[in-house]
Amino acid sequence: MNKKNILSKQFKDYFKELLQKEAKEFFEWSLKPLNSCIRINTLKINEKEIIERLEKKGWVFNKISFVPNGYKVIEKPNPIGKSLEHLLGYFYVQESASMIPPIVLNPEKHSIVLDIAAAPGSKTTSIAQIMKNTGIIVANEPEMNRLRVLRSNIQRMGVINTIITRMDGRSFRKIPQKFNYVLLDAPCSASGTVRRNLHIPKMWSLKAVEKLSKLQKQLILSSFDSLEQNGTLVYSTCSVTVEENEEVIDFLLEKRGTAKIEKINLKLKKHEPILEWKENEFHKSIKNALRILPQDNDSEGFFVCKIKRVE
Amino acid sequence: MAIIISRNEKKELINYLKERYSLEDFKFNFDFLRSGKEKVWIIPPEFNKINLDKMRIEFVGSYFGSYDDKYFRLSVEACQLIGPFAKKNFVELDEENLNKWIHGKNILEFNSINLTKGYVLIKNKKDFYGSGKFTGNIILNMLAKNRRIKD
Numbered sequence A: 001m002n003k004k005n006i007l008s009k010q011f012k013d014y015f016k017e018l019l020q021k022e023a024k025e026f027f028e029w030s031l032k033p034l035n036s037c038i039r040i041n042t043l044k045i046n047e048k049e050i051i052e053r054l055e056k057k058g059w060v061f062n063k064i065s066f067v068p069n070g071y072k073v074i075e076k077p078n079p080i081g082k083s084l085e086h087l088l089g090y091f092y093v094q095e096s097a098s099m100i101p102p103i104v105l106n107p108e109k110h111s112i113v114l115d116i117a118a119a120p121g122s123k124t125t126s127i128a129q130i131m132k133n134t135g136i137i138v139a140n141e142p143e144m145n146r147l148r149v150l151r152s153n154i155q156r157m158g159v160i161n162t163i164i165t166r167m168d169g170r171s172f173r174k175i176p177q178k179f180n181y182v183l184l185d186a187p188c189s190a191s192g193t194v195r196r197n198l199h200i201p202k203m204w205s206l207k208a209v210e211k212l213s214k215l216q217k218q219l220i221l222s223s224f225d226s227l228e229q230n231g232t233l234v235y236s237t238c239s240v241t242v243e244e245n246e247e248v249i250d251f252l253l254e255k256r257g258t259a260k261i262e263k264i265n266l267k268l269k270k271h272e273p274i275l276e277w278k279e280n281e282f283h284k285s286i287k288n289a290l291r292i293l294p295q296d297n298d299s300e301g302f303f304v305c306k307i308k309r310v311e
Numbered sequence B: 001m002a003i004i005i006s007r008n009e010k011k012e013l014i015n016y017l018k019e020r021y022s023l024e025d026f027k028f029n030f031d032f033l034r035s036g037k038e039k040v041w042i043i044p045p046e047f048n049k050i051n052l053d054k055m056r057i058e059f060v061g062s063y064f065g066s067y068d069d070k071y072f073r074l075s076v077e078a079c080q081l082i083g084p085f086a087k088k089n090f091v092e093l094d095e096e097n098l099n100k101w102i103h104g105k106n107i108l109e110f111n112s113i114n115l116t117k118g119y120v121l122i123k124n125k126k127d128f129y130g131s132g133k134f135t136g137n138i139i140l141n142m143l144a145k146n147r148r149i150k151d
């Protein structure tokens, strides 16, 4: 593919307006190849042991500094999917930025968790790992084909504590069960993931972003209303548009007075969240969210926000 | 329709597995769910903590294995759970045979001392790769396609 033509005009225009001087760097990084990353599955294997074992076979890793159990793959002897250790469920292939939301959610052992948009299960399996297979995770996915992949990943990773449901996430607010923690890793325009999928900009449009933003707003209300008092919600997307992130959080804060944003304490490079955009001014506390561009940590772009339900 | 298996059925299954693999120290501290006549799942241990009203459930817990006539075939994950405790009916494969196994091929040459007909655990060093049906001569490979390595 000729790299020059990958970024569509619409995509470029949007991010030029949003990022201004930094747009050029964002475009450059969006076209740089991305190393694979893996998360060691401590439900099945000791981290040190598996890393030493893979290194003996010729793998070379850099430890990812901002999440536990994460490694960037610098060299590998053959394709990851062909390795015995992958087959055995000793690790999961997952982009480093995508490892952040479960760490921010950080559910306690024995809690009741809802992962409302769960397939293919990168974050469900990570949450199970944090909870050491205790408690319950309701992993929801409306699309059957994606649900099958979710199921097989949950199985391969040795996760026992899940119930897989197939529902529209918007209907969770109506169920009687309330949750200690909810993760909404929302369907999005994936504008932060061009490095992984160079077709994204071609499919990307402002119209789609607006449509997704509407869905995300409905989903965040449903997610928040599924929390019990003092419960924690983490909202994340692999997009870096304002409509899909800050605007969605602002909408929740408008609609629910008991929603309060909490600061995320992770040592990594990040960008300031956007507090003013196209005549809109957003709630000041949104500055505590995490906005990551590909150039910050040599990852995908991501947005993560931690919200508490206070009474 | 999935049902939580009765106390008697659970006891029978556990006794069968304990006997077959000589599992003295393994603790079966979980319950099982069965769908249809054959397939058995491990239920999340804290399953009763949650109100399932109005949820559309597709799957629960982890696939444990299935009844096969008078035998029981353990899933890869079930083998990994109980494997380290097994004292019999497991086969140590060398690298060549392991390579056959993960490609879905039957195993024809192996040390069959201490094996009895039925499902045997497939092992290489510390790793367990599921179970195969020992017929008396060969080990039949029934690994699901998504648990094999594709070329």
Ligand SMILES: C[S@@+](CC[C@H](N)C(=O)[O-])C[C@H]1O[C@@H](n2cnc3c(N)ncnc32)[C@H](O)[C@@H]1O
Pocket: A098, A116, A117, A118, A119, A120, A121, A122, A123, A124, A140, A141, A142, A143, A146, A167, A168, A169, A170, A185, A186, A187, A188, A219
């Ligand atoms: C970004 S992906 C989730 C990735 C997943 N959390 C992971 O880490 O592996 C978003 C998911 O939301 C699902 N989805 C789309 N519409 C939905 C809805 N109305 N309710 C719940 N999930 C939805 C999509 O099918 C997709 O699988």
